[in-house]
Amino acid sequence: MNSGIQSIANWFREVARGWDRFWFTPALPHTLALVRICGGAMLLYTHAVWSLNLNAFLGRDAWVDARTAWLLNQDNQGHNYAWSYLYYIDSPALLWTAHIAALIVFALLMLGLFTRVTSVLAWVITIAYCNRLTGTLFGLDQINAFIATYLIVGDSGGAWSLDRWLAQRGKPLAQRNAREGVPYSAAPTIRTNIAIRLLQVHMCVIYLFGGIAKMRGETWWDGSALWYAFAQLEYQSIDMTWTAQHRWLLGLFTHVTVFWETFYCFLVWPKLTRPLCLAMAVGVHLGIAIFLGMKTFGLAMIIGNLAFVYPETVRDSVAWLSGLSRVLLRKTHPQVASRGSLAVAATR
């Protein structure tokens, strides 16, 4: 009896230790910094595109005007939790002012300037746009929103940011690092780890329920789903109708997609299967980007998958790429390389 209780107590202790290790081990900021740069660029682009038709989507006489958006966001009890300051902006001048301010915030986030403040502002702006623009949104906006949410949790400006560059200016270590090409950064922190873990878990939730939803369909089982995705003219960016002659190929990719998506949440954690799982993610999302006309969504999902790359790997890969680019630059433009070496290193 005592040994039974002991075993149960040990099990709980192990679970607590595992939980502690998973969430509360400090992590280097490089992965989150890369997510900030790529995610910030995506936020900037996504919102810059609204500029092309700003009044038609957010103005007083928008396709879905503010009053209608409010009504669409109400639940059946009449509550609307989908807040947005954009419901209340009526004047075109004020709308443009707020919009340009939003673009500046996204640019600053991408560059990593005043990151603690700009990450919070970027999150507020992203959610406000999503909540106001109901009826015109898709998967891209869902990914943008949760990336913006987790960027405020961690130290996303801890590496490759103007914040770091400004903080390190004139410090001996920074000068040495800049000379030697060492990518300097902030120290590992728990909050950076929590941000990365939340991103990882959220990606797993998306893929799990995406897989379950597909499993309820017929075409994902009879192997024709990929065909029907390709045959949607409104999505198509490259004519893939030639695949009608190769149904085994369509069937293979259909089945692999649904199994990979459903089991992503298991396969992405072990070191053995993680690279394969991520390679598959890159393949699937590049496929969506290239063939189904959703470059932004495909890239946003790849940015989300970056969360599973170890920060040390990200740091070393960027250093290696940077070294390679310097070598190439030295060979092709020796004068530029000698002038710019310090500046190049300092921006990493």
Added chain:
Amino acid sequence: MAARNIPQNEPVGRTGNPLPVWGKAIISALIAAHIAAITSTPFAFACNRGASPIAEAFRNFFLPYTSALYLAHGYAFFAPDPGPNHLVDYTVEFDDGRPAQKGRFPDLKTERPRLLYHRYFMLSEALHNRFAPPQFDREPTPPALTSSAGERERFAVIKKEYEDAKTRWQQDRRRYEAMRESIEDHLKRAYGADRAKVTRVEHRPADPDEVLYERRALNAAESYRELSETPPMR
């Protein structure tokens, strides 16, 4: 790898003090609640959008949080099946004698870049997804006077479910009408027209056999059909 030759990085910032146990406990509780919240909506979607009372209660509990943070999504991309797409045809008319103008969105020729086109595509899809027919299902027929007490009790439950569904339909219909009117108002102002009318259009993707053996193009006229605003009552 070149990275091996790079000297060990020396962190410049502070790692910070390790968290006390109570701090970890609070953060853990918040993390657990957040993860429960982000799974609540896709779980309810997976359970036939509210057919399971547990899934619906779970989703509703977290709805203020997930709605406020734009986290209430089903994540059912191209699921359960990649189905037909929906477009919007519109006609605007003028009282001053100008000829009526017709248009359709989304339109890849005029809406560039692709992301802007996709916004129009989602607008037409959203209008279709919001559609609720103008009349609701017929009321359930009450049991005969000679029916048993059990049958009458069962009918009372059915009647209650019918009334609840009718209330939901009224709200859905109001939302659909509001969205359609908003789009029509936008068109009227954009064209300086006196009247605007939108029509939902369904575009069915061709089967592989139709493409392979009938040489049917994906934009074949017969693959488009106008959707009725008044489908037959059930």
